[in-house]
Amino acid sequence: MTKKILILPGDGIGPEVMGEVERIIDWFNKERGLGAETERDLVGGCAYDAHGQAVSDATMAKAQEADAVLLGAVGGPKWDGVPFDVRPEAGLLRLRKDLELFANLRPALCFPALADASSLKRELVEGLDIMIVRELTGGVYFGEPRGIEDLPNGERRGFDTQVYSTHEVQRIGRVAFDLARKRGNRVTSVEKRNVMHSGVFWHEEMVKLHKAEFSDVTLDHMLADNCGMQLVKQPKQFDVIVTDNLFGDMLSDVAAMLTGSLGMLPSASLGGKDANGKAKALYEPVHGSAPDIAGQGLANPLATILSFAMALRYTFDLSADADLLEKAAETVLAEGYRTGDIMQPGMKKVGTKQMGDAVLAALTKLSA
Numbered sequence: 001m002t003k004k005i006l007i008l009p010g011d012g013i014g015p016e017v018m019g020e021v022e023r024i025i026d027w028f029n030k031e032r033g034l035g036a037e038t039e040r041d042l043v044g045g046c047a048y049d050a051h052g053q054a055v056s057d058a059t060m061a062k063a064q065e066a067d068a069v070l071l072g073a074v075g076g077p078k079w080d081g082v083p084f085d086v087r088p089e090a091g092l093l094r095l096r097k098d099l100e101l102f103a104n105l106r107p108a109l110c111f112p113a114l115a116d117a118s119s120l121k122r123e124l125v126e127g128l129d130i131m132i133v134r135e136l137t138g139g140v141y142f143g144e145p146r147g148i149e150d151l152p153n154g155e156r157r158g159f160d161t162q163v164y165s166t167h168e169v170q171r172i173g174r175v176a177f178d179l180a181r182k183r184g185n186r187v188t189s190v191e192k193r194n195v196m197h198s199g200v201f202w203h204e205e206m207v208k209l210h211k212a213e214f215s216d217v218t219l220d221h222m223l224a225d226n227c228g229m230q231l232v233k234q235p236k237q238f239d240v241i242v243t244d245n246l247f248g249d250m251l252s253d254v255a256a257m258l259t260g261s262l263g264m265l266p267s268a269s270l271g272g273k274d275a276n277g278k279a280k281a282l283y284e285p286v287h288g289s290a291p292d293i294a295g296q297g298l299a300n301p302l303a304t305i306l307s308f309a310m311a312l313r314y315t316f317d318l319s320a321d322a323d324l325l326e327k328a329a330e331t332v333l334a335e336g337y338r339t340g341d342i343m344q345p346g347m348k349k350v351g352t353k354q355m356g357d358a359v360l361a362a363l364t365k366l367s368a
């Protein structure tokens with residue numbers, strides 16, 4: 001059956017890195033019989049420019065129909081002044097919310113060739129393999145009430161609401177515990193129960209879930225500020241980290257630097273399985289639209305390419321193809337190809353397109 005992939009390149013470096021993924025999809029169609037049919041559409045600032053909305057209802061309908069959505073990145077200074085509800089980032093938030101993509105998997109893996117590209121010492125990151133499981137459709141990014149208001153005393157006030165309910169914590173907890181069972185069997189649940197009621201609640205629900213369904217998995221708890229510190233002090237102590245929307249966003253950017261660059265970190269955003277065992281899914285790099293390097297062909301496409309590898313694994317159940325693509329990424333790094341963000345002395349500096357060329361060549365060589 002044809003596999004329907006909706007491609008939303010977005011803004012800034014989004015279209016540049018997604019261009020390389022499109023060439024890789026073509027390769028998998030021709031060489032591995034993937035059978036993927038792709039369609040491009042708009043999200044983010046470019047969608048706002050085209051029709052005044054960061055994602056249109058028509059695009060949302062296509063996303064609902066697709067087997068998988070691949071997204072580049074959204075946002076940029078051009079849209080700093082647009083109304084809050086239609087800013088580029090709102091398009092991505094709507095996709096996540098309306099498709100109910102509550103589980104955001106952000107693996108931080110240090111490829112052997114990049115052990116010296118991290119800002120940390122080689123011995124701290126060599127062999128690193130952490131899975132951050134971030135809750136993606138709740139918490140302070142979506143809680144009501146929120147807004148900016150005028151107060152009677154002439155001051156103004158800005159506010160957001162952090163809120164989680166039982167089913168939201170339990171379902172993300174289950175994803176984390178299930179993943180841990182296939183990895184190092186250890187989950188660290190991260191919140192701030194020392195100052196936040198939602199943190200106390202998160203902790204209590206995780207403890208209950210663990211006792212009821214996952215007592216074979218080791219569960220630890222850590223306060224979010226300490227977790228940020230521990231990630232740069234001794235990152236290999238972690239296996240699976242499960243946390244809320246905001247802390248997960250921040251901690252995964254921290255984890256990115258352990259792997260060499262934000263340009264290396266892929267992600268999968270998954271919904272619950274339907275009656276046929278199918279889950280809605282969106283795949284995107286962890287990084288943003290990188291306005292500082294956009295339009296120059298300098299961006300590292302590997303995070304987006306590795307996000308497509310996650311689509312092969314999680315949506316299309318093609319783990320051999322996912323392994324092949326991940327091996328191709330590892331190979332080009334071992335061969336010394338480096339975009340500017342991971343450049344090291346003595347390596348071959350390349351741009352976005354040449355990195356894509358190198359991955360395609362590695363795919364061909366590895367599958368011969």
Ligand SMILES: NC(=O)C1=CN([C@@H]2O[C@H](COP(=O)(O)OP(=O)(O)OC[C@H]3O[C@@H](n4cnc5c(N)ncnc54)[C@H](O)[C@@H]3O)[C@@H](O)[C@H]2O)C=CC1
Pocket residue numbers: 013017072073074075076077089092262263264284285286287288289290291292293298299300301303339341
């Ligand atoms: N998922 C998304 O679409 C996200 C969008 N954003 C949006 O992106 C815009 C820029 O945000 P920033 O805070 O600057 O974060 P950013 O992730 O776009 O960039 C942070 C730094 O990392 C570098 N970088 C990021 N991706 C790279 C890549 N593939 N190759 C080489 N270098 C890379 C950038 O050049 C920049 O120096 C904002 O409008 C923000 O809201 C931010 C994060 C996620």
Ligand SMILES: CC(C)CC(=O)C(=O)O
Pocket residue numbers: 089092093249286
């Ligand atoms: C809506 C996004 C811009 C938030 C973000 O930074 C992320 O999901 O990584």
Ligand SMILES: [Mg+2]
Pocket residue numbers: 249250253286
């Ligand atoms: Mg982020």
